[in-house]
Amino acid sequence: MISTQEYAAIVVGAGHAGVEASLAIARCGFPVLVITLDTNAIARMSCNPTIGGLAKGHMVREIDALGGEMGLAADATGIQYRMLNRSKGPAVWAPRAQADKKEYELYMKRALLSEKNITLKQGEAVEVIVRNGSCCGVRTKEGETFFGKNVILTTGTFLQGLIHVGEENYPGGRRDEPPAVGLSDSLRSHGIELVRFKTGTPPRLRENSIAWEILEEQRGDNPPPLFSYRTKNLKVEQLSCWLTYTNTMTHEIIRQNLHRSPLYAGRITGIGPRYCPSIEDKIVKFSDKEKHQIYLEPEGRGTDEIYVNGFSTSLPKDIQDSALRTIRGLENAEILKFGYAIEYDAAPPTQQKHSLENKNIKGLFLAGQINCTSGYEEAAAQGLVAGINVINKLRGRPEFVLDRTEAYIGVMIDDLVTCGTNEPYRMFTSRAEFRLLLRQDNADMRLIEHGYKLGLIRDDVYHEFKNKRDRIHRVMKVLKEKKHGQLSLYQVLKQPGKTYKSLISNELCSYNLSDEEILFLETEIKYEGYIARQMADVRKFKKIEKRKIPGSINYDLIPGLSREAKEKLKKVKPESIGQASRISGISSCDLSMVAISIEKTLKSEKDK
CATH class of the missing domain: 1.10.10 (Arc Repressor Mutant, subunit A)
Structure with missing residues (x-):
């Protein structure tokens, strides 16, 4: 069946990136089709029940200042709120909230359904339609064809997803959910490179099987620090989290069974996150440590599931069980859901522009984990930026690009499209050169003007x-x-x-x-x-950034430019001398050669 309606945008996936993209476009008056595998899994928190944290909390406040929804959702569904790093300088203070996972999903689903310009459809996109170098629609596994002026792919961990638990592995995009099969082949057929990445999640425990009385309580802050500038007078009964530790017995059980871990047995080929390692990785790479922190976090008010933060694993079920029972307070713990690792396809982000539009296929945008990132906040920020750029494209306006001096969102996207990443990218305050200017307390001062001009701030x-x-x-x-x-x-x-x-x-x-x-x-x-x-x-940074590189430049014709520089510059296609300077392997000599070539070209054109 071929749909007769042409949408302004088709968003594939309704996770954290897809929700922000579709809401932004719809709120600016454009019709959006959202295709997702399960309409009851909108903005599902696949892993930890947390929004914010170091640098991530900054991005949530930036999303809010631009008119996004994540901050409002976190405030409305939070069960514990804290401001991290208060003992340090204000540049690294960061809000963090434990969210009720189910309520967060329901909040975001209501947000989508309340927008008259959004059509929510359950289905599986298996092909992107590209004509004359432009993406103009998608086809689904169910045999339907939909056309749109723009397509945003926010597929998360679902592309060719493969779940690992010990010696077992099976196709899946998330626990108890099928993977997206077919779309990867379609992307490759259009010249988009894909790589294999990996992430994981810890077990969930039954609340009443834990000896809470012997654990260290972690309470929330009062009054609760909020994410959204639009939230007023929040009064909430906060739930506590609890701290415990692994020990030498835990570590010994894991060491003795590394041969049964798919990660160490070689069954997992995807690259995992360096800064959120599995418990197996911690034991091997930090062998001098006698203990590791484990935070026990409630997943909501209406559930007895407890998230074991710090124990991400793909070990066999029997080893997960025996290792957890060596931990103080968990001696009689009952596992409700076992931890697992998941491999999935992702697209190296150097293939995208700063607008997150593909460099070679017009109208095709990628956002979220498909761009080799990890984390709800990173995904939501990309989704919002992709959505805003679709809006500007539909309005005939220039691309919306936040630079590194304006926002952590700008730092992240510049890192991704300029330098790429060989592992799941996670935002840290240390990635920002100007972090004293990019504080969580001044996100509105920096960005709300943008949100208002776009029509996303009332x-x-x-x-x-x-x-x-x-x-x-x-x-x-x-x-x-x-x-x-x-x-x-x-x-x-x-x-x-x-x-x-x-x-x-x-x-x-x-x-x-x-x-x-x-x-x-x-x-x-x-x-x-x-x-x-x-x-x-x-001011120095902006001066360099203003030196634009013409899109027509031919690096092969620049004398003195190294072969490595030519290859990387042609691949990344930097838009300015400043961006080129951040590409790994580009020397100051290479930059000088490029700058001289640009000056000669401009002078020649002026003389004509």
């Missing part, structure tokens, strides 16, 4: 933001003008131990600000010198 939200910004500016002005002895209040606040609330309590200032506004104000004042230094670095 008028009332934007006006509230402007009022907040004006309040902070007024207070900043007062602090600079008002004296306390020989010093201005601005200078007083710079001193160690001085806080804005102490100025109010001493009746030196009378402007009331929210805790969030105070955090922003104090950070801007106390770190003024460091911020000024980073701003100077930003």
Whole structure:
């Protein structure tokens, strides 16, 4: 059957990337078809029941400032909220929430169903339709053909998914869910390179089989730190998480059975995440460690399943059981679901532009784990950027690209499309050169203007933001003008131990600000010198980024350019000298040759 309707966009997959992409496009008035294998698994949390964390929490706040949904969903369905790294500098403070997994799914499904411009369809896309270098639709396993001006693939771990548990392996895209078969062959037939990656998940335990009374309790923060600038007055009864540790007995059982691990027996060929290793990897690679942290996290209010954070594994079921029972508090633990590893196809992201559109096939966008990333937040951010770029394309506007000075989202996408990755990419604060400017407390200051201009931020939200910004500016002005002895209040606040609330309590200032506004104000004042230094670095960065590389450049004709440089520049197709400088293997000499060639070409064209 061939559909007679042409959609503005077809989104394949309804995970964290697919949801953000489809909501953004639909909210801007364009019809979207969402095709997913299971309409009851919208934005399902395949692994941990957590949103946010180090750098990831920054991205969730950025998604929110741009008008995305993840922050609102996390606030609405959270069961525990914490601000991580409070003992360190504000650049690395990061909000994190335990979410009720089922409620999160239901929230996101309601969000999709409430959008009149979204058509949600259960099915399996097996082929992308490409005509004259442009993607114009998909065909499904069920024999249906759908046409759209743009196609966004957000397939997660489902492409040719293969699940491993000990000596067993079987096709699957996620626990108890089938893989997507056929689409990989279609992508390869259109020249898209695919690689094999791997990830995994830990066992789930029955709540009443755990000896909670002997474990270390981890409570949430009160009041709860929120993700969304649009969430007001959240009151919630928070649930605790609990800490325990592996021990030498645990490690010995795992070591003795490594030959039964598909990872170490050679049955898994996909490359796994370096920064979220399996328990087998931890025992082997950190053999000097006598213990590893294990966090026991509730998966929701209406379930007795407990997530064993830190024990991702694909060991056989009997070994998972015996190893877990050596851990304090888990001596009588009952496993409800066993851990597993999953291999899947992914597309090296150097094949995409910063807009996440494929460099060779117009109208084909890739977002999420198909771009070799890991994590819900990384996926959601990519989905939103892909969706925004579809919107701009439909409106005839330029590509929407966040650079490395604006957002962690910009850092991630630039890393992916410029440098690529040989393992599942995860965001860290250390990846950002300008992280003091990219704090979680100033995401709205950095990005909400973008969201408003795109039409993804409502008028009332934007006006509230402007009022907040004006309040902070007024207070900043007062602090600079008002004296306390020989010093201005601005200078007083710079001193160690001085806080804005102490100025109010001493009746030196009378402007009331929210805790969030105070955090922003104090950070801007106390770190003024460091911020000024980073701003100077930003100006240098932007100067290099402005030196654009023409799309018509022929690297083979540039004298003195190394063979390695020619190969990598032709593959990545950098858009600026700055982007070219971040490609591994490109030397300063290579950059000079490219810059000289561009100058000569421009001069020649000018003389004509």
